[in-house]
Amino acid sequence: MFEARLVASATFKKILDAVKDLLTEASFDCSESGIQLQAMDNSHISLVSLMLRSDGFDKYRCDRSLTMGMNLANMAKIFKCANNDDTVTIKAQDDADVVTFMFEAKKQEKISDYEMKLMNLDQEHLGIPETDFSCVIRMPSTEFARICRDLSQFGESIVISCTKEGVKFSSGGDIGTANVKLAQTNNFDKEEECVTIEMQEPVTLTFACQYLNSFTKATPLAAQVQLSMSDNVPLVVEYQIPDLGHLRFYLAPKIEEDEN
Amino acid sequence: MGILGLSKLLADLAPQAIKEGEIKHYFGRKVAIDASMCLYQFLIAVRNETGQLTSVDGETTSHLLGTFYRTIRLIENGIKPVYVFDGKPPDLKSAELNKRQERREEAQKALDKATELGDVTEIDRFNRRLVKVTRNHADEAKQLLTLMGVPYVEAPCEAEAQCAAMVKAGLVYATATEDMDALTFGSNILLRHLTFSEARKMPVQEIHLDKVLQGLELDQGAFVDLCILLGCDYTESIRGIGPKRAIELIKKHKSIDEVLKNIDANKYPAPQEWNYEGARRLFYDPEVMEATNIELKWNDPDEEGMVKFLCGDKQFNEERVRNGVKKLLKSRGSSVQGRLDGFFTVLSTTPAKRKADDKKQTPNKKKKGNAGGGRGRGRPK
Numbered sequence: 001m002f003e004a005r006l007v008a009s010a011t012f013k014k015i016l017d018a019v020k021d022l023l024t025e026a027s028f029d030c031s032e033s034g035i036q037l038q039a040m041d042n043s044h045i046s047l048v049s050l051m052l053r054s055d056g057f058d059k060y061r062c063d064r065s066l067t068m069g070m071n072l073a074n075m076a077k078i079f080k081c082a083n084n085d086d087t088v089t090i091k092a093q094d095d096a097d098v099v100t101f102m103f104e105a106k107k108q109e110k111i112s113d114y115e116m117k118l119m120n121l122d123q124e125h126l127g128i129p130e131t132d133f134s135c136v137i138r139m140p141s142t143e144f145a146r147i148c149r150d151l152s153q154f155g156e157s158i159v160i161s162c163t164k165e166g167v168k169f170s171s172g173g174d175i176g177t178a179n180v181k182l183a184q185t186n187n188f189d190k191e192e193e194c195v196t197i198e199m200q201e202p203v204t205l206t207f208a209c210q211y212l213n214s215f216t217k218a219t220p221l222a223a224q225v226q227l228s229m230s231d232n233v234p235l236v237v238e239y240q241i242p243d244l245g246h247l248r249f250y251l252a253p254k255i256e257e258d259e260n
Numbered sequence: 261m262g263i264l265g266l267s268k269l270l271a272d273l274a275p276q277a278i279k280e281g282e283i284k285h286y287f288g289r290k291v292a293i294d295a296s297m298c299l300y301q302f303l304i305a306v307r308n309e310t311g312q313l314t315s316v317d318g319e320t321t322s323h324l325l326g327t328f329y330r331t332i333r334l335i336e337n338g339i340k341p342v343y344v345f346d347g348k349p350p351d352l353k354s355a356e357l358n359k360r361q362e363r364r365e366e367a368q369k370a371l372d373k374a375t376e377l378g379d380v381t382e383i384d385r386f387n388r389r390l391v392k393v394t395r396n397h398a399d400e401a402k403q404l405l406t407l408m409g410v411p412y413v414e415a416p417c418e419a420e421a422q423c424a425a426m427v428k429a430g431l432v433y434a435t436a437t438e439d440m441d442a443l444t445f446g447s448n449i450l451l452r453h454l455t456f457s458e459a460r461k462m463p464v465q466e467i468h469l470d471k472v473l474q475g476l477e478l479d480q481g482a483f484v485d486l487c488i489l490l491g492c493d494y495t496e497s498i499r500g501i502g503p504k505r506a507i508e509l510i511k512k513h514k515s516i517d518e519v520l521k522n523i524d525a526n527k528y529p530a531p532q533e534w535n536y537e538g539a540r541r542l543f544y545d546p547e548v549m550e551a552t553n554i555e556l557k558w559n560d561p562d563e564e565g566m567v568k569f570l571c572g573d574k575q576f577n578e579e580r581v582r583n584g585v586k587k588l589l590k591s592r593g594s595s596v597q598g599r600l601d602g603f604f605t606v607l608s609t610t611p612a613k614r615k616a617d618d619k620k621q622t623p624n625k626k627k628k629g630n631a632g633g634g635r636g637r638g639r640p641k
Contacts, residue, residue: 043285044599122276126604208597234603252598 002030002066002092005059009079009088009103011221011241016076018218018239018247019048022211023072027121030092031065034245038125046211047126047234047250056244058087064094069121078114092118128250133228133236135162136198139182141225141239143195145216147180152209154178157254161204162229167197171209192223203229206254212237215249262439264491265503267452270467273507274475280463283454286433287338288596290556291451292423294437295343295412296393298455299401301438302326303391314575321574323397327404328570330455332584335410335591339454342432342556343405343412344419345398350547352494352538353418364390407566408588409559413549421445421546429551434466443469444487444543446480477511484543485536486510489519494539496531498523516540561588 006012019026019037026039026048034057037050054060082088082103089102101114147169151158155173162168166183185195215237219225222239229235234250241247270277306322314320334341349357367389374382405412415422423435424445434449435442442450452465473483489506491497501509513519516536563585570576 040600042281043287044601045597047600047604124606126600126606128604234600250600250603252600252603255596255598 001061001063001094003059003061003089004030004035004054004057005087005089006056006244007058007087009082009086010084011244012088013076013079013082013084014218014220015050015241015247016072016079018215018221019050020072020076021214021217022046022048022249025069025071025119025121028068028070029065030062030068032062034060040124040126045208045252046214047128049128049248049250050245051248052241052245056241059089066092066094068092068099069119070099070116071119074116078116081112081114131228131230131233132200134200134203134230135167135228137162137167137195137227137229138197138224139167139195139227140193141216141219141222143182144225144227145219148209148212148216151178151180152213155209157206157208158212159204159206160227160229160235161202162197162199163202164199167195194224203231205229205231205235207235207251208254211249211251215251218247218249221247262441262493263444263487264497266440266443266487266490269490269503269507270472270475274472277468277471277475279466279468281466283333283337283339283464286451286454286464288340288599289338289433290340290342290431291334291434291436291454292342292344292413292426292432293455294419294423294435294439294442295398295401296346296419297437297439298326298330298343299323299393299397300391301455302330303393303397304388319574320397321576323393323401324404324570324574325576327401328408328576328581328584331405331408331410332587334454336587338591338596340556340558341410341436342426343401343410344422344426345402345412345414346419347414347416347547350417350494350542352535352542355496356493364392404566404569407562407569409561409592411556411558413554416549417547418445420447422548423447425546425548426551426554431551431554431556440487441492443467443472444484444492445546446543476507482510482514484540485514485516485519487543488516488536488539492539492543494542495535498528498530500528558592560592561585 022041023039024042026037029036029038032054034054035050035052037048040047054062078101079088082101083105085106086103087106089104091100091102092098097118098115099118101116103112103114105111148158151169151171154175154177155171157171159170160167161170166181168179168181170177170179172178182195184197185193188194218239221241224240226238226240227235228238232253232255234252237249237251239247302323302325303320306326331341367386371383371386371390374386402412413422413426418441420435420437420439420441423432423437424442424447426432427435427447427449434451435447436451436454438452440450446469448469450467450469452467453462454464456462469480473479476483476486478486486506488495489497489501489510490503509519509523513522520530563582566585567578567581570581571578
């Protein structure tokens with residue numbers, strides 16, 4: 001028996017919005033510690049890693065670990081049927097082939113049940129090595145979304161270069177070039193608006209706009225976003241979901257073609 | 261023409277080995293393309309109302325047009341193609357080639373008759389059957405590829421075998437052909453429909469040999485024997501044994517030698533002087549060029565050279581050729597998107613659960629449930 005209850009069903013909506021561009025279907029691994037999802041997009045360029053800790057739920061019960069393969073578009077359809085302030089309960093029997101979503105309206109005068117067929121997915125679990133990143137940048141998530149959106153008008157890829165002075169996003173194409181520089185903020189009054197940079201050594205990497213723009217769909221989940229970079233390893237874009245867990249995106253960098 | 265009925269057998273018995281995807285998922289991959297198969301496709305498919313496209317002298321140019329546009333499409337999608345051309349056919353193939361020749365003669369006769377009657381659709385039909393890739397076609401294609409900066413390999417013998425050797429050596433990611441032979445020769449990954457026209461909207465099929473073997477519960481040796489039983493180009497098969505019997509027999513007896521000992525020779529007579537051992541040897545140890553001797557290099561296209569070669573006599577539109585070159589240059593210039601595969605290691609693959617249930621289903625149901633790329637049942641309709 002699996003049961004998880006979350007008062008803020010809107011969080012689920014936001015998570016689905018954030019990942020459904022990249023994934024059409026995914027396996028949710030439910031265990032005692034929480035709900036986990038890890039999946040690469042079809043072309044193996046990006047990876048979505050979601051962790052929702054069991055203690056973040058209002059009620060959580062998982063007798064036996066289970067994996068639920070779900071079609072995310074259909075799941076999004078179901079969550080569209082819920083109001084933002086509804087409470088959601090996700091239920092599944094052990095070894096079931098359906099999952100039930102129950103939405104309760106705030107005043108409890110309306111309860112709706114949606115049952116969805118599960119899918120039989122075979123998915124690869126990837127071991128993600130712990131990396132000490134050369135640069136870790138924290139910035140307001142809306143700012144990051146804005147920069148990605150603006151720069152993607154100029155070219156297909158964005159160069160992110162991080163130095164002691166700050167972080168520079170640049171892009172270029174037929175119409176010209178675009179550069180956005182952010183320096184560390186000295187004002188720590190409002191934590192949410194800070195730009196902080198932890199740097200061991202400078203890094204410059206190139207990424208596809210299309211993917212960065214997909215990642216920024218997660219902006220409503222968190223006020224701050226964290227970008228971690230090292231030479232020749234994937235970029236990690238992390239959104240902390242308050243009191244519940246995190247949503248991380250990994251993106252393989254673009255590489256200069258070697259001459260052979 | 262590959263292995264008789266193998267693709268259908270795989271769809272039924274090892275659906276998890278076949279994945280369907282879009283061409284753009286293969287960006288950055290090096291792919292060995294069976295050139296003879298491709299040229300043949302182009303000669304058949306690239307036509308206008310009056311038949312094949314020709315130069316002023318009436319020489320066919322369909323293969324060049326196909327090679328030109330489809331190669332550009334592959335490169336635009338970030339794929340690095342290597343074309344592999346057939347060398348001399350193996351001796352064992354002569355019977356098959358003779359048969360093809362006979363069929364061609366028949367088609368020629370039918371064509372003459374249709375021409376006499378003036379039946380246009382019939383003329384077209386038999387004309388297509390008469391299509392043959394000649395040495396001249398191949399040489400022209402090679403010349404074009406060189407101008408486009410795309411490498412090609414001349415196999416000493418069968419192209420599929422050479423492709424397989426290159427995949428095995430890690431020189432390329434996969435073999436792209438329609439012939440299922442490539443699996444028998446040991447290509448780990450086979451891509452089908454890669455060089456099809458975009459207009460057909462055919463998804464690219466990716467077939468993994470290891471999953472094929474897993475699904476059929478065979479090892480490579482038994483798989484080769486299965487392919488020979490199904491019917492390959494190099495020797496005959498036993499009359500009366502179709503795909504279903506073949507897989508049953510091989511599963512039970514593991515090899516053709518054992519199968520022969522155990523079946524009723526009167527009911528299923530083996531062909532006389534059946535050289536299945538020869539065919540087996542050919543699949544195991546085909547004549548190929550050592551992968552270490554192959555150097556693959558993608559160069560910048562030679563724009564003027566291409567214009568000179570394609571326009572003029574061959575009647576290509578100069579503007580289109582130059583546009584094509586621009587596309588090639590653009591794809592070369594930009595940096596390549598990396599993949600995550602190299603960075604992360606696969607820890608485990610969640611086995612498709614509820615496998616036991618699958619077996620309980622009736623065969624009919626199973627086929628239906630697995631039709632959608634083999635992702636299994638329970639897919640929301």
